[in-house]
Amino acid sequence: MELPFAESYRIKAVEAIKRSTxxxxxxxxxxxxxxxxxxxxxxxxxxxxxxSGTGAMSDRQWSAMMLGDESYAGARSYYNLKDTVKEILGFNYFLPAHQGRAAENILFSAIIRKGNILPGNSHFDTTKGHIEFRQAVALDCTIEEANHTQLEVPFKGNVDVVKLEKVLKHYPREKIPAVVLTVTNNTAGGQPVSMENIKAVAALCNKYGVLLLIDAARFAENAYFIKTREPGYADKSIKEIVREMFSYADMMTMSAKKDAIVNIGGFMAFRSEELWKSCKKFCIMNEGFITYGGMSGRDMNALAVGLDESTExxxxxxxxxxxxxxxxxxxxxxxxxxxxxxxxxxxxxxxxxxxxxxxxxxxxxxxxxxxxxxxxxxxxxxxxxxxxxxxxxxxxxxxxxxxxxxxxxxxxxxxxxxxxxxxxxxxxxxxxxxxxxxxxxxxxxxxxxxxxxxxxxxx
The missing domain is CATH 3.90.1150.10 (Aspartate Aminotransferase, domain 1)
Incomplete structure (x- = not known):
């Protein structure tokens, strides 16, 4: 007889919740x-x-919090998180923020101008809000199948690449600061994006000279679906799939309160040193110094552990x-x-x-x-x-x-x-x-x- 499925953890602490009439x-x-x-x-x-921020942290995360370095500048916790971002996600340049919308605010302050167009797959509320606040346009290019809830499509979060290319052809390069690829696609129902689609979007961005931004709040869940649904990835580890996913991106933002399983935190990461430098001043003005960015050292430590645990x-x-x-x-x-x-x-x-x-x-x-x-x-x-x-x-x-x-x-x-x-x-x-x-x-x-x-x- 096949054994039933059981959770891969056991419970150490509980919190009372109240019933009502x-x-x-x-x-x-x-x-x-x-x-x-x-x-x-x-x-x-x-x-x-x-x-977001409502998950239960592990014993490893709570232990890491006790080792947090709260130095204003150059804290060990910052370098710990920086090294983890490099190891798991593959980006050399990184800025912490207190949560995902703060990371968006910093990045978009640097790259978006009035009248810009940012195509993507169902921008979520804060992303769209930050874009429209700057009098730019968030243009949805999600596949049509996402609008039909009863269709069983494995990667309903995908970008319609035909629609995206029409947008990239229509507008001059300077009007489009980035294509925004959200993994998983929250607004469409937490639906994943295939690796094939990520590669196709990246190819179009390269063809038209546009940067690719990944909104990575639930990147690990997306990698799980690639492993379990997409041909050619069943034998790859989650961490291998994650590294490939981000290898196609120029930059990323993350609300770490989701897939990094922390109560607070976020960051942005870049391939380009120049773009990293252009964002630093907005980080300092809006969040804090670049080695904490609105986060405590203990929270950065917990985030680093969470990135590791969530990619297992x-x-x-x-x-x-x-x-x-x-x-x-x-x-x-x-x-x-x-x-x-x-x-x-x-x-x-x-x-x-x-x-x-x-x-x-x-x-x-x-x-x-x-x-x-x-x-x-x-x-x-x-x-x-x-x-x-x-x-x-x-x-x-x-x-x-x-x-x-x-x-x-x-x-x-x-x-x-x-x-x-x-x-x-x-x-x-x-x-x-x-x-x-x-x-x-x-x-x-x-x-x-x-x-x-x-x-x-x-x-």
């Missing part, structure tokens, strides 16, 4: 103006808002199989989600779950609120709220997909928690015909509104 949750979400971000964490039972197959198999497990449970109840299951999250197809809610009333947000009221489970909307308004017309943008992302923190919850999530979604799905109204906006910021938006029930 539906009456309490209805009051709490109303007080939060129906914004899931505005809920106190104590009001949440299973928190799937994000996998056993860890990745445990992590991704938990996401698959939730997907399989949803299959039992015929609940539609972006297929196949992504690397860090299940993205529930809110349009199919709540077919009677008008798009103007924010379908995925409505599903997120219903799930919270049902069982205290917090997800996050990836739909019209996140898509924001068109920067020119100020009209709401309605993306092809309305998704509720259930992002699973690393090494944090058990499959029993996934069972609760699945049954709670089933309960919402069973009463979908009765859910016909969504929400309207009473307050919003002019950019990245979804973080602080205030809503009211539609009448």
């Amino acid at each position: 539906r009456i309490e949750r209805e009051q709490w979400i109303k007080e939060a103006n129906y914004n899931l971000f505005a809920l106190k964490s104590d009001y949440v039972f299973i928190d799937l808002l994000t996998d 197959f056993d860890y990745l198999e445990t992590r991704i199989r938990q996401v698959e497990y939730l997907g399989l449970r949803l299959d039992e109840y015929s609940i539609p989600y972006q297929r196949p299951a992504g690397g860090h999250a299940i993205f529930v197809d809110a349009k199919q779950v709540l077919p009677n809610v008008p798009r103007e009333e924010f379908i995925a947000q409505t599903l997120g609120i219903e799930l919270y009221m049902e069982a205290g489970i917090r997800g996050v909307e990836v739909g019209a709220l996140l898509a924001d308004r068109d920067p020119t017309t100020r009209e709401n943008r309605y993306p092809a997909l309305e998704l509720l992302r259930l992002a699973i923190p690393r090494r944090t919850y058990t499959n029993n928690h996934m069972d609760v999530v699945a049954v709670a979604l089933k309960n919402v799905y069973d009463r979908r015909d009765k859910i016909t109204k969504g929400y309207s906006i009473t307050y919003e910021e002019p950019i990245m509104r979804h973080f602080t938006v205030e809503l009211e029930r539609s009448e």
